[in-house]
Amino acid sequence: MADKQALEQFFRDEFPQANFSIEAVGDRHAQIRKQIGFEHLRPGGTVSGPLLMEVADAALYVAILGEIGLVAMAVTPNLNINFLSKPAADRDILANCSLLKVGKTQIVGEVTIYSEGKTEPVVHAVATYAIPLSEGR
Amino acid sequence: MADKQALEQFFRDEFPQANFSIEAVGDRHAQIRKQIGFEHLRPGGTVSGPLLMEVADAALYVAILGEIGLVAMAVTPNLNINFLSKPAADRDILANCSLLKVGKTQIVGEVTIYSEGKTEPVVHAVATYAIPLSEGR
Amino acid sequence: MADKQALEQFFRDEFPQANFSIEAVGDRHAQIRKQIGFEHLRPGGTVSGPLLMEVADAALYVAILGEIGLVAMAVTPNLNINFLSKPAADRDILANCSLLKVGKTQIVGEVTIYSEGKTEPVVHAVATYAIPLSEGR
Amino acid sequence: MADKQALEQFFRDEFPQANFSIEAVGDRHAQIRKQIGFEHLRPGGTVSGPLLMEVADAALYVAILGEIGLVAMAVTPNLNINFLSKPAADRDILANCSLLKVGKTQIVGEVTIYSEGKTEPVVHAVATYAIPLSEGR
Numbered sequence: 001m002a003d004k005q006a007l008e009q010f011f012r013d014e015f016p017q018a019n020f021s022i023e024a025v026g027d028r029h030a031q032i033r034k035q036i037g038f039e040h041l042r043p044g045g046t047v048s049g050p051l052l053m054e055v056a057d058a059a060l061y062v063a064i065l066g067e068i069g070l071v072a073m074a075v076t077p078n079l080n081i082n083f084l085s086k087p088a089a090d091r092d093i094l095a096n097c098s099l100l101k102v103g104k105t106q107i108v109g110e111v112t113i114y115s116e117g118k119t120e121p122v123v124h125a126v127a128t129y130a131i132p133l134s135e136g137r
Numbered sequence: 138m139a140d141k142q143a144l145e146q147f148f149r150d151e152f153p154q155a156n157f158s159i160e161a162v163g164d165r166h167a168q169i170r171k172q173i174g175f176e177h178l179r180p181g182g183t184v185s186g187p188l189l190m191e192v193a194d195a196a197l198y199v200a201i202l203g204e205i206g207l208v209a210m211a212v213t214p215n216l217n218i219n220f221l222s223k224p225a226a227d228r229d230i231l232a233n234c235s236l237l238k239v240g241k242t243q244i245v246g247e248v249t250i251y252s253e254g255k256t257e258p259v260v261h262a263v264a265t266y267a268i269p270l271s272e273g274r
Numbered sequence: 275m276a277d278k279q280a281l282e283q284f285f286r287d288e289f290p291q292a293n294f295s296i297e298a299v300g301d302r303h304a305q306i307r308k309q310i311g312f313e314h315l316r317p318g319g320t321v322s323g324p325l326l327m328e329v330a331d332a333a334l335y336v337a338i339l340g341e342i343g344l345v346a347m348a349v350t351p352n353l354n355i356n357f358l359s360k361p362a363a364d365r366d367i368l369a370n371c372s373l374l375k376v377g378k379t380q381i382v383g384e385v386t387i388y389s390e391g392k393t394e395p396v397v398h399a400v401a402t403y404a405i406p407l408s409e410g411r
Numbered sequence: 412m413a414d415k416q417a418l419e420q421f422f423r424d425e426f427p428q429a430n431f432s433i434e435a436v437g438d439r440h441a442q443i444r445k446q447i448g449f450e451h452l453r454p455g456g457t458v459s460g461p462l463l464m465e466v467a468d469a470a471l472y473v474a475i476l477g478e479i480g481l482v483a484m485a486v487t488p489n490l491n492i493n494f495l496s497k498p499a500a501d502r503d504i505l506a507n508c509s510l511l512k513v514g515k516t517q518i519v520g521e522v523t524i525y526s527e528g529k530t531e532p533v534v535h536a537v538a539t540y541a542i543p544l545s546e547g548r
Contacts, residue, residue, distance in 0.1 A: 014454050043425050049468055053490075054461035078352045078402050079464075080217040080491040082245050082265060084238045100249075100261050101221040105379070106404060108219050108261065110247075112237075124237050124245065126263055128219060128352050128402065130380060151317050180288050187328035190353075194323055215489045215539050216327075217354040242516070243541060265489050265539065267517060354491040356519050356539060358512040374523075374535050375495040382493050382535065384521075386511075398511050398519065400537055402493060 001026075002070050007062055010070050020058055028099040030063035033092050033116075045089040047122075052093070053081060056111045056125040059095035064107055064129060067099060071131075081125040088115040093122070105131050138163075139207050144199060147207050157195055165236040167200035170253075172229050182226040184259075189230070190218060193248045193262040196232035201244055201266060204236060208268075218262040225252040230259070242268050275300075276344050281336055284344050294332055302373040304337035307390075309366050319363040321396075326367070327355060330385045330399040333369035338381055338403060341373060345405075355399040362389040367396070379405050412437075413481050418473060421481050431469055439510040441474035444527075446503050458498040458533075467492060467522045467536040470506035475518055475540060478510060482542075492536040499526040504533070516542050 002010070004025050011018050023031040032055070040051045057079070065071075087093060094114050101108040106128060113123040139147070141162050148155050160168040169192070177188045194216070202208075224230060231251050238245040243265060250260040276284070278299050285292050297305040306329070314325045331353065339345075361367060368388050375382040380402060387397040413421070415436050422429050434442040443466070451462045468490065476482075498504060505525050512519040517539060524534040 017450070039428070049488075050461055050465035053464045057460055077460075078354075078491070078493050080263065080352075080354055080489070082237070082263060082489050084245060100219070100258060108221060110261070121237060124247070124263065126217065126219060126261065130404070154313070176291070186331055186351075187324055190327045191324035214323075215354070215356050215491075217352070217489075217491060219352050267541070354537065356511070356537060358519060374493070374532060382495060384535070395511060398521070398537065400491065400493060400535065 001067065002065050006070065007065060010065070011062075018058055020055065022062055023094070025062055025066040028063065028067060028102065030059055030066055030097045032059045032062055032095050034095070035092050036087075036089065041089055047087040047089065047093065049083065052083070052087070052113060052123050053079070053125075055093055055095050055113060056081060056123060057127070059097040059111045059113075060109045060125075060127050060129070063097040063099055063109055067102055068107075068131070077130075078128040079125060080127070081123060083123055085120045085122055087113075087122040088118065091115040091117060100126075107131060138204065139202050143207065144202055147202070148199075155195060157192065159199055160231070162199055162203035165200065165204060165239065167196055167203055167234045169196045169199055169232050169234075170229050171232070173224075173226065178226055184224040184226065184230065186220065189220070189224070189250060189260050190216070190262075192230055192232050192250060193218060193260060194264070196234040196248045196250075197246045197262075197264050197266070200234040200236055200246055204239055205244075205268070214267075215265040216262060217264070218260060220260055222257050222259055224250075224259040225255065228252040228254060237263075244268060275341065276339050280344065281339055284339070285336075292332060294329065296336055297368070299336055299340040302337065302341060302376065304333055304340055304371045306333045306336055306369050306371075307366050308369070310361075310363065315363055321361040321363065321367070323357065326357070326361070326387060326397050327353070327399075329367055329369050329387060330355060330397060331401070333371040333385045333387075334383045334399075334401050334403070337371040337373055337383055341376055342381075342405070351404075352402040353399060354401070355397060357397055359394045359396055361387075361396040362392065365389040365391060374400075381405060412478065413476050417481065418476055421476070422473075429469060431466065433473055434505070436473055436477040439474065439478060439513065441470055441477055441508045443470045443473055443506050444503050445506070447498075447500065452500055456500040458500065458504065460494065463494070463498070463504070463524060463534050464490070464492060464536075466504055466506050466524060467534060468538070470508040470522045470524075471520045471536075471538050471540070474508040474510055474520055478513055479518075479542070488541075489539040490536060491538070492534060494534055496531045496533055498524075498533040499529065502526040502528060511537075518542060
C-alpha cells in the first residue's frame with residue numbers, strides 16, 4: 001500500500017508531465033483532479049478525448065498503486081471507455097476510481113469522470129491489468 | 138416506462154425461454170434473479186460464461202424497457218464483459234443493472250452479477266444500445 | 275498444440291451441449307460452424323444475441339486450445355463484442371478467429387461472425403484470456 | 412468522401428497539435444504515421460499508453476472522414492483497446508484502420524498499431540461512433 005503523499009512524490013518523479021492532483025486514495029478507491037487548460041480543448045469547446053483517456057488511466061493507476069504499493073506494473077491493460085456526455089470546457093475534471101477485483105495476477109477497476117459540480121457523468125471506463133509475477137504477490 | 142408486472146408479461150410472451158425473475162425495476166435500475174440448474178454448469182462446477190452473458194444482457198434489457206417502455210429495441214449493442222470470479226454452482230445468480238446514460242439515441246448501462254449471499258462480484262459488464270429513431274423519443 | 279480431431283473429441287466430451295463443428299484450426303486461427311435452429315431465434319426472425327456470444331466464445335476457445343494444447347484454461351476473460359448487422363435466420367453461422375497475441379500469461383484473440391454466404395459481418399469480438407501459470411508454459 | 416490532401420488540411424486547421432501524417436486513406440481504410448519523440452516516452456523506455464490511444468483514435472477519425480466526408484462527428488464513441496506488446500522507443504508508429512461497418516447512424520472500426528518494421532502488434536482497438544442525424548446521411 002502507498003499513501004497519498006508517497007503517491008504524489010512517485011508521480012512527480014516518474015511522470016512529471018502527468019500534472020494531476022490526488023484528492024483521495026485508499027480502500028480500493030481513488031479520486032484525482034485535473035485542471036483543464038486551453039491546450040486540452042478541441043474545436044467546439046470540448047475537452048479532447050485522449051486527455052479524458054489519460055485521466056481515466058491515471059485514476060486507475062493511482063487506485064492500484066494505493067492498493068498494492070509502488071511496484072513496477074504491467075503496462076498491458078485492456079481498457080474499455082464510453083464517452084457519455086460533453087465535458088464543460090471551464091471546469092476541473094474529477095475522476096473516481098473503484099477496484100472491482102484485486103487478484104494475485106489481475107486487477108480490474110472502473111472509473112467515472114465528471115466535470116466538477118455536474119451530476120451527469122462524462123466518461124465511464126473499465127480496465128484490466130496484469131500484475132507481473134516477479135512482484136511476488 | 139413499464140412496471141414490473143408489464144415487463145414480466147412481456148418477457149413471458151416474447152422470450153419464453155429466458156426464464157428469469159424480475160426482483161426490482163425502476164429509476165434507471167433493475168435487479169433480476171436466475172436460478173442455476175444442472176444445464177448451466179460447466180466442467181469444474183462453474184456456471185457457463187455464455188449463461189452469465191445472457192443474464193447480463195437480460196438485466197440491461199429489463200432496466201432499459203423499465204425506463205423507456207415496451208418499444209422495439211435496437212439489437213445492435215456493444216457489450217464489454219469482465220469475468221471476475223468463479224460463481225457458485227449451487228446458488229442463484231443476482232444481476233444488478235444501473236443505466237449510466239439515457240440519451241435520445243443511445244443508452245449506456247452497467248451490470249454487476251453476484252452469486253446470492255456472496256460479496257465478491259462474479260461478472261461486470263457495460264453495454265451501449267442504439268435506440269431506433271422511429272420510436273419518436 | 276491440438277489438432278482438429280483431438281479438439282472435436284474434447285468438445286464432445288466436455289461440452290456435449292456446445293454442438294458446433296470445427297471447420298479449420300491451426301496457425302493461430304480457427305473457423306467454426308453453428309447450425310441455426312428454431313430455438314436460437316428471437317422475435318423478428320433474428321438470431322439471439324447470447325447465442326452469438328456463445329459462438330464467439332467457442333471460436334476463441336478452439337483457436338487457443340489449437341495453439342496451446344488441451345490444458346485447463348483460465349475462465350476469466352475480458353470479452354468485448356460489437357453487434358454489426360442482423361444475422362440471417364435460415365443460414366448457418368461461421369465464426370473466424372485469429373489470435374492477435376500468444377504470450378506466456380495472456381492470449382488475445384479476435385472473432386468475426388458471418389451468416390454463411392454473406393459478406394457483411396454480423397458480429398466482431400475481441401477477448402483477453404489469462405493462462406494459469408501452473409500450466410508451466 | 413475526402414481525399415488525403417483535404418484531410419491533411421482539415422487536421423492541420425482543426426487539430427494543429429495532432430501532428431501525425433496520413434500515409435493512406437480510402438476504401439474504408441486508413442494508415443497514419445506518428446513520429447515518437449522524447450516527450451512520448453515513459454519510464455523504462457516505452458511509449459505512453461495515452462499517446463497510443465490518441466494515435467488509435469486519430470486513425471479511426473481519418474478512416475471515417477475519408478469515408479463520409481468532412482462532417483461534424485459525434486464525439487461520443489465507445490473505444491475498447493488492448494495493449495499487446497511494448498512499442499519500440501526509437502521507431503515511428505504506424506496505425507492501420509479498417510472500418511467494419513459503415514451504417515447510417517453507426518460506424519464501427521478497428522485499428523492495429525505497430526512499431527515500424529516490427530511484425531508483432533503493439534495495440535489493437537475497436538471503436539463505435541454514432542453519426543449525428545442532422546448530417547442527413
